[in-house]
Amino acid sequence: xxxxxxxxxxxxxxxxxxxxxxxxxxxxxxxxxxxxxxxxxxxxxxxxxxxxxxxxxxxxxxxxxxxxxxxxxxxxxxxxxxxxxxxxxxxxxxxxxxxxxxxxxxxxxxxxxxxxxxxxxxxxxxxxxxxxxxxxxxxxxxxxxxxxxxxx
Amino acid sequence: xxxxxxxxxxxxxxxxxxxxxxxxxxxxxxxxxxxxxxxxxxxxxxxxxxxxxxxxxxxxxxxxxxxxxxxxxxxxxxxxxxxxxxxxxxxxxxxxxxxxxxxxxxxxxxxxxxxxxxxxxxxxxxxxxxxxxxxxxxxxxxxxxxxxxxxx
Amino acid sequence: xxxxxxxxxxxxxxxxxxxxxxxxxxxxxxxxxxxxxxxxxxxxxxxxxxxxxxxxxxxxxxxxxxxxxxxxxxxxxxxxxxxxxxxxxxxxxxxxxxxxxxxxxxxxxxxxxxxxxxxxxxxxxxxxxxxxxxxxxxxxxxxxxxxxxxxx
Amino acid sequence: xxxxxxxxxxxxxxxxxxxxxxxxxxxxxxxxxxxxxxxxxxxxxxxxxxxxxxxxxxxxxxxxxxxxxxxxxxxxxxxxxxxxxxxxxxxxxxxxxxxxxxxxxxxxxxxxxxxxxxxxxxxxxxxxxxxxxxxxxxxxxxxxxxxxxxxx
Numbered sequence: 001x002x003x004x005x006x007x008x009x010x011x012x013x014x015x016x017x018x019x020x021x022x023x024x025x026x027x028x029x030x031x032x033x034x035x036x037x038x039x040x041x042x043x044x045x046x047x048x049x050x051x052x053x054x055x056x057x058x059x060x061x062x063x064x065x066x067x068x069x070x071x072x073x074x075x076x077x078x079x080x081x082x083x084x085x086x087x088x089x090x091x092x093x094x095x096x097x098x099x100x101x102x103x104x105x106x107x108x109x110x111x112x113x114x115x116x117x118x119x120x121x122x123x124x125x126x127x128x129x130x131x132x133x134x135x136x137x138x139x140x141x142x143x144x145x146x147x148x149x150x151x152x
Numbered sequence: 153x154x155x156x157x158x159x160x161x162x163x164x165x166x167x168x169x170x171x172x173x174x175x176x177x178x179x180x181x182x183x184x185x186x187x188x189x190x191x192x193x194x195x196x197x198x199x200x201x202x203x204x205x206x207x208x209x210x211x212x213x214x215x216x217x218x219x220x221x222x223x224x225x226x227x228x229x230x231x232x233x234x235x236x237x238x239x240x241x242x243x244x245x246x247x248x249x250x251x252x253x254x255x256x257x258x259x260x261x262x263x264x265x266x267x268x269x270x271x272x273x274x275x276x277x278x279x280x281x282x283x284x285x286x287x288x289x290x291x292x293x294x295x296x297x298x299x300x301x302x303x304x
Numbered sequence: 305x306x307x308x309x310x311x312x313x314x315x316x317x318x319x320x321x322x323x324x325x326x327x328x329x330x331x332x333x334x335x336x337x338x339x340x341x342x343x344x345x346x347x348x349x350x351x352x353x354x355x356x357x358x359x360x361x362x363x364x365x366x367x368x369x370x371x372x373x374x375x376x377x378x379x380x381x382x383x384x385x386x387x388x389x390x391x392x393x394x395x396x397x398x399x400x401x402x403x404x405x406x407x408x409x410x411x412x413x414x415x416x417x418x419x420x421x422x423x424x425x426x427x428x429x430x431x432x433x434x435x436x437x438x439x440x441x442x443x444x445x446x447x448x449x450x451x452x453x454x455x456x
Numbered sequence: 457x458x459x460x461x462x463x464x465x466x467x468x469x470x471x472x473x474x475x476x477x478x479x480x481x482x483x484x485x486x487x488x489x490x491x492x493x494x495x496x497x498x499x500x501x502x503x504x505x506x507x508x509x510x511x512x513x514x515x516x517x518x519x520x521x522x523x524x525x526x527x528x529x530x531x532x533x534x535x536x537x538x539x540x541x542x543x544x545x546x547x548x549x550x551x552x553x554x555x556x557x558x559x560x561x562x563x564x565x566x567x568x569x570x571x572x573x574x575x576x577x578x579x580x581x582x583x584x585x586x587x588x589x590x591x592x593x594x595x596x597x598x599x600x601x602x603x604x605x606x607x608x
Contacts, residue, residue, distance in 0.1 A: 012339060012349065013174050013332045017167040017222060017505075023513040024165055024483040028317045031480075035316060035375075045316065046375045049473075057479040061517040070169060071339075071350045164491060164501065165484045169353075175361040180469045183328075187468060187527075197468065198527045201321075213365040223491075240390040246509045281402040317478050320528060321471040328469055374473060 005075040006036040007038070007097065009067050020067040026104050028062055031074030032094045034108070041136055043129045053126055054113045058087070062106035066096075073097040075144065077132035080136045085123040087111055088133065095144070153260065153296035155229040158188040159249065162220050166179070170220040177254050179212055182244045185228030189281075193212055195281045195287055205278055206265045210239070214258035218248075227247040227296065232288045237275040265293070310340040311401065314372050331364055332410050334396045337380030338412070345440055347349040347433045357430055358372040358417045363390070366410035370400075377401040379448065386392045389427040392414055392437065393446035399448070415451070458599035461531040462492040463553065466524050476523040484514055488546045489532030490564070491529045493546070505521045509582055514543070518562035522552075529553040531600065536592045541579040543567055544589065548603055551600070557568050 006031050016022040035045045043075050049056065068074060081089040089110060094104040114120045122130040160181050168174040187197045200207065220226060226246050233241040239261060246256040266272045273280040312333050320326040339349045352359065363446060372378060378398050385393040396406040418424045426434040464485050472478040491501045504511065524530060531548050537545040543565060550560040570576045578586040 005528055011332065012168060012335055013176055015166060015169040017171040018510055018512065019169040020512070022165050023516060024480050024487075027480040028315065031316055044375070049296065054474055056474065056523070057475070057520055059517070059519045060479060061515070063515045064513055065513070073346070163484065164487055170358055170360065172360070175364060176328050177337075179328040179331055180467065183468055196527070207321055208322065208324070208371070209368055211365070211367045212327060214364070216361055216383045219360070223500070317472060317480055319473040320468060320476040323473040326469050364518065 003040050003141050005077055005142045005144060006033045007073055007143065008032060008076060009073045010070055015070050017129050019073075019137050020069055023062070023064055026062050026064070026094065026106070029074070029076050029094060030060070030062070030078070030090075030106060030108055033078045033092055034090060036076075037080075037141075039076045040141075041132050043132050048065055048129065052079070052115045053122070053129070054087075054117075055110045056113065058109045058111050060106065060108045062104055065102045068094070068096070073108075074103055076145070077142050077143070080133065081107070081138065083137050085112075085121040085130050085131050085134075085140070087118065098139070098146075155192050155293050157229055157294045158185045158272070159297060160184060160224055160228055161182070164222055167222050172221055173224075175214070175216055178214050178216070178246065178258070181226070181246060182195055182212070182214070182242075182260055184257060184258075185230045185244055186242060188231075189230045189293075192293075193260045193284050195284050196198045200278075201282065203278065204267045205272070205281070206267070206269075206276070207262045208265065209298065210261045210263050212258065214256055215286050217254045217258050220248070220255050226255055227294070229294050229296070232285065232290070233259070235285050235289050237264075237273040237282050237286075238271065246282075254298075307344050308447050309381055309446045309448060311377055312338045313377045314374055316374055319334075319374050323374055326368070327368055330366050330368070330398065331389060332399060332429070333378070333380050333414055334366070334382070334394075337382045337396055338394060340380075341382045341384075341445075343408060345436050346444075347436050351432075352433065355430065357418045357424070357426070357433070358375075358419070358421075359414045360417065362364050362413045362415050364410065364412045366408055368408050370408050372398070372400070378407055379446070381446050381448070383444065384437065384442070386435050387441050388426040389434050390417075392425065404448075405410055415431070433441070458605050459496050461510065461533055461598045461600055462489045463487060463529055464532060468526055471526050476525055477590065479518070479520060482518050482520070482550065482562070484519070485530070485532050486516070486546075486562060486564055488532070489534045489548055490546060492532075493534045493536075494595075496597075497588050504585065505584075508580070509576070509585070510549045510571070510573075511544075512565045512569065514565045514567050516564045517563065518560055520560050521558045524550070524552070524559050524575050526594060530559055531572055531598070533598050533600070535596065536594070537563070539589050539593050541568075542575065543570045543578040543588050543589075556600075 010021050014021045014025045038045050075095045079091045081091050088108045091107045162173050166173045166177045173245045190197050229245045231243045233243050241261045314325050318329045318402045342349050381397045383396050395411045395412040416424050417447045466477050470477045470481045494501050532551045535547045537547050545565045547563045568576050
């Protein structure tokens with residue numbers, strides 16, 4: 001079973017004076033996609049934090065392939081690359097909805113801390129979350145429509 | 153005794169595709185000026201939060217008079233307009249360092265909550281902060297240089 | 305005929321260390337709502353700029369009524385309060401989708417410039433846009449669902 | 457001869473609900489450091505754009521080593537790693553001013569376009585900029601104070 005991709009419309013305030021989306025916003029879009037992924041996986045970011053797990057970002061990379069402009073709509077497509085319980089790595093593709101062109105790709109990795117700030121493995125600290133995420137490693141989850149009309 | 157004004161250099165990522173600073177950033181500059189004001193007043197924002205007082209924004213207004221562009225340097229000049237212990241109102245002027253032109257003015261008002269989220273009056277909850285701020289109501293505190301060369 | 309309201313889900317990067325959405329983001333949500341309104345009105349922001357009209361913000365106000373937290377979904381409901389062709393004023397309500405509570409309200413006003421930066425009246429400079437917007441002054445346009453289940 | 461490092465004080469609006477600076481802001485701090493570096497190098501970003509060169513970001517990476525909190529002051533230390541005239545790569549270290557601890561490091565690479573959007577080599581398109589930057593490849597330029605008292 002495939003999931004509908006996460007969509008983001010580029011906001012005016014995300015542009016800079018090159019008249020393109022400022023590159024720092026892609027890092028935020030990765031986060032939007034990651035939050036969406038976790039919710040679809042059955043264990044949302046909000047639930048995770050409510051249950052006492054904090055997940056700081058350890059690293060992030062982004063390769064900018066072609067420009068996104070104001071009002072363009074893109075899909076953010078995360079993929080769980082690896083997950084040990086102690087560390088999680090996701091990759092992302094950002095694809096234009098109209099042209100299907102790749103706008104950017106990248107990766108982020110994340111650790112897990114308990115409320116006192118100590119690193120934990122989810123195998124013990126949160127087995128439910130561990131099982132849900134471990135099952136999704138390496139899977140292509142997105143049902144990408146062949147072509148998308150310009151949306152409202 | 154007057155204080156040196158808070159300076160902000162407009163960052164590239166603060167511009168939008170009109171090639172001016174996006175208007176939402178002025179609200180952030182007001183906050184930068186407010187934090188600086190509190191530190192000079194002898195009771196910083198960080199200390200306030202560490203001592204259990206949270207200060208949410210109740211309202212904000214901004215009038216945009218002329219455009220700020222990338223790399224322009226501005227002064228942010230807060231003034232404590234009123235302060236009852238339960239509510240604080242500040243006004244702000246944003247002035248270009250080179251031309252002394254007014255770029256924007258505005259206001260913000262703020263309440264005070266304790267850790268459990270209940271409104272408090274600083275008269276009782278934090279007399280030190282109350283005294284320090286009450287003494288500054290209505291004062292013009294800034295020592296504005298007559299003209300500023302373009303800084304690094 | 306009524307329109308479906310603009311929806312925004314509060315992003316993690318929009319929160320601050322009070323664990324609420326930072327107040328500056330509401331100004332950005334007003335813009336998101338304004339862009340959506342213009343598109344539904346039949347004359348999008350992108351088209352406007354492509355046809356040589358620039359629309360800087362003259363003023364903005366926001367009253368924060370109750371807090372928006374990460375993952376909350378809100379409706380942004382703009383209303384065209386006045387429009388002379390030379391100046392446009394919009395009001396906004398931000399309403400929580402689940403509870404229907406008012407989170408914030410506010411206003412923004414906007415002028416119109418041609419490519420050389422001179423103020424213009426849309427009556428002459430862009431009669432199509434003028435007619436479309438003039439017809440919407442004062443109208444309650446939004447079809448607000450009685451209650452919204454928590455969305456994905 | 458060494459240069460004074462670029463300083464950034466972490467703003468309240470840069471924090472998120474983990475009570476640390478949101479990771480996307482480091483990408484913006486890299487840009488602040490890059491703009492400062494270019495100005496010290498004798499050819500500012502504003503001059504470059506005024507002379508018709510646009511420099512989009514091709515890639516960015518950031519490794520988050522330890523957390524930056526509200527009101528912390530950091531140094532952003534760029535280093536020009538390579539520069540061919542057609543492509544420029546910078547590395548960055550973000551170091552806490554009080555503890556001298558490494559908070560993050562990373563890299564960004566950049567291309568150069570003319571006004572029509574075509575890739576150019578600065579060897580031909582802007583020899584002055586080319587010479588100034590070529591001379592700085594690989595150099596450690598920053599005069600880092602042994603310890604910094606907490607600044608205003």
